[in-house]
Amino acid sequence: MSKIVVLEVGRPIAKDVEAQVGAIDAKISYPRAISEVEIPKIAAEAYKAISEAAQGGEEVTVVLSGPLALAFELGQLVGLGKFKVKVMQFSQGRYVEVPPVTREHMFS
Numbered sequence: 001m002s003k004i005v006v007l008e009v010g011r012p013i014a015k016d017v018e019a020q021v022g023a024i025d026a027k028i029s030y031p032r033a034i035s036e037v038e039i040p041k042i043a044a045e046a047y048k049a050i051s052e053a054a055q056g057g058e059e060v061t062v063v064l065s066g067p068l069a070l071a072f073e074l075g076q077l078v079g080l081g082k083f084k085v086k087v088m089q090f091s092q093g094r095y096v097e098v099p100p101v102t103r104e105h106m107f108s
Contacts, residue, residue: 002061002086003053007046007074009034009066013090017063020095021088025053030066039070047077050085059084063095 003025006014014027026049030042046064053060062078062085064071078085088095 002059004061004063005046005049005053007042007049007062007064007066007070009042009070011065013063013065017088017095021061021063026050034067034070036069039067039073042066043070043073043077046074047081050078050083051081054081054083054085057084059086061086061088061097063088065090 004017004022005026005028006017006024007028008014009030010033012029012031014024014029018024028042028046028049030038034042050060050062060083064074064087086100087098089098
């Protein structure tokens with residue numbers, strides 16, 4: 001079973017995630033607008049939560065609501081860790097899994 005890590009910035013999503021996806025193992029919450037200078041700190045905090053959830057080879061489901069720059073920086077960090085990560089996207093009122101990028105996507 002996948003561990004669930006929620007990163008909510010600006011608006012709460014944890015209750016909806018829990019109702020639709022399952023029990024949350026870690027939550028990083030900034031229920032306000034953040035400044036650009038906070039992004040590296042928040043990305044590092046989220047990376048730590050993902051890293052801890054992934055210990056022992058666990059798959060981690062990440063659900064993020066926040067600025068694009070934060071998502072990009074967190075993606076860079078997670079890519080370094082070589083974790084098994086699933087990403088959820090809010091689409092038409094539901095959280096759905098985003099298919100992973102494959103070698104075929106990269107080289108076709």
